[in-house]
Amino acid sequence: MKKELLGVIDATTYHDDLEDLLTHRSLAALPFAGRYRIIDFVLSNMVNSGIRSVAIFPKLQYRSLMDHLGSGKNWDLNRKRDGLFFFPSPIIDNDSNRIGSFDRFAENLDFFYRSTQEYTIITNCYTVFNMNFKPLLEWHIRTGCDITDIYHKDGHSMEMYLVKTSLLIKLIETRDVTGYTCMKDAVTDLNSLYTVCHYDYTGYSVMIDSIQNYFSTSMNLLQTNIWKQLFLKDQPILTKVKDEPPTKYMKDSSVQNAMIANGCEINGTVENSIVSRGVKIGKGSVIKNCIIMQKCQIDDNCYLDSVILDKDVKVEAGTHLTGSALTPFVVRKGTKQGALMNS
Structure with a gap:
C-alpha cells in the first residue's frame, strides 16, 4: 500500500x-x-x-x-x-x-x-x-x-x-x-x-x-x-456512456473538419465545428466555427459562425448569429433564438 x-x-x-x-x-x-x-x-x-x-x-x-x-x-x-x-x-x-x-x-x-x-x-x-x-x-x-x-x-x-x-x-x-x-x-x-x-x-x-x-x-x-x-490509446479519456444511434447524414449535408457525436441528424453544412449528441441541423443551414451542445435544434436556412449553443437551444428558421474567435456569440441553455429577435 x-x-x-x-x-x-x-x-x-x-x-x-x-x-x-x-x-x-x-x-x-x-x-x-x-x-x-x-x-x-x-x-x-x-x-x-x-x-x-x-x-x-x-x-x-x-x-x-x-x-x-x-x-x-x-x-x-x-x-x-x-x-x-x-x-x-x-x-x-x-x-x-x-x-x-x-x-x-x-x-x-x-x-x-x-x-x-x-x-x-x-x-x-x-x-x-x-x-x-x-x-x-x-x-x-x-x-x-x-x-x-x-x-x-x-x-x-x-x-x-x-x-x-x-x-x-x-x-x-x-x-x-x-x-x-x-x-x-x-x-x-x-x-x-x-x-x-x-x-x-x-x-x-x-x-x-x-x-x-x-x-x-x-x-x-x-x-x-x-x-x-x-487522446491517447493507452491512456483513454473516459466518460458517461450513452446508447444512441449513429448520426444520420442526409443527402444534402456537407461536413468538413468537424467532430460530430452520435444521434445527430445533419441536413445542412458543418465546417470547423464540434457538434454534441442528438443535435438536428436543418436544410440550407450553415454552421461554421461553432460549438453546438447536446440536443440543440437548428431549423432550416440558418447561418451560425463562431457561436456557442448551450444544451437544448432552439434556433428558428432563417436566423443569423455571428461572433468571433475572441468573442464568440453565446446562447444560454434551453433558450430560443429567432430571426426576428436578431433583426
Whole structure:
C-alpha cells in the first residue's frame, strides 16, 4: 500500500468569465469536445494512474455533475472498497478559486483518517490534459519532497499538489495555528517548514477559465496534432456512456473538419465545428466555427459562425448569429433564438 495514491478533486471553482455556461451547472460538468465533461480529464488521469479511491468536493449547482458521474461505473470506481466519494460543501463564501480549501476538507476529515493510501494528489477540476501520475509519485518520493506543486512548461502552477496523506491531515488540523487556508498557502509560504518542490509537466495542458479560452481550446481540438496529444490509446479519456444511434447524414449535408457525436441528424453544412449528441441541423443551414451542445435544434436556412449553443437551444428558421474567435456569440441553455429577435 506504500506507493498508492488517493485522488482528491476540488470542484468548487467558479470563473465569472464563464457565467453564461455555468448558470445551470458547475464548472466540472461543463461539456467539452462533443461527448465529454471537463472533469472527465482529471478523473480519467487518476484512474489511468491506478488510483482507485477518488473524492470530489463540489459546492454549488452540482446536480448535473452527480448525474454525469453516477456511481463511477464508467471509470471503474463503483467498488466495494474505495471507489468514488462525493462531498458537497455547505460553506458558501466568495473565495471560490482557492484549490484545496482546508476548511472544506475538515468537514470530511474522517474520510482522510480512514484512507489507506499513503499519498494524496489534490487537483482542480477544469484542466484539459492527459497525464500519468505514477512518474510524478516516483519523482516525489525519490527527491524527498514534502509537497510537490505541478508546474506547466510555461512556468505556471497547474494548481495540483502531491503530498503525504498524513501531512495533509496535519495541515488541515493545524490550519488555525499556521494560518494556511489551502494548499497554495502551504506551497507559497517562504518560511515554510516543509520541502516544497516543482514538478514540470511538459505535455499538452489548458486550464479552462474563460469563454474565449474555452472556445479556442475546443477549436484547437480540430487540429490533428493537438488531438493526438490529448487522446491517447493507452491512456483513454473516459466518460458517461450513452446508447444512441449513429448520426444520420442526409443527402444534402456537407461536413468538413468537424467532430460530430452520435444521434445527430445533419441536413445542412458543418465546417470547423464540434457538434454534441442528438443535435438536428436543418436544410440550407450553415454552421461554421461553432460549438453546438447536446440536443440543440437548428431549423432550416440558418447561418451560425463562431457561436456557442448551450444544451437544448432552439434556433428558428432563417436566423443569423455571428461572433468571433475572441468573442464568440453565446446562447444560454434551453433558450430560443429567432430571426426576428436578431433583426
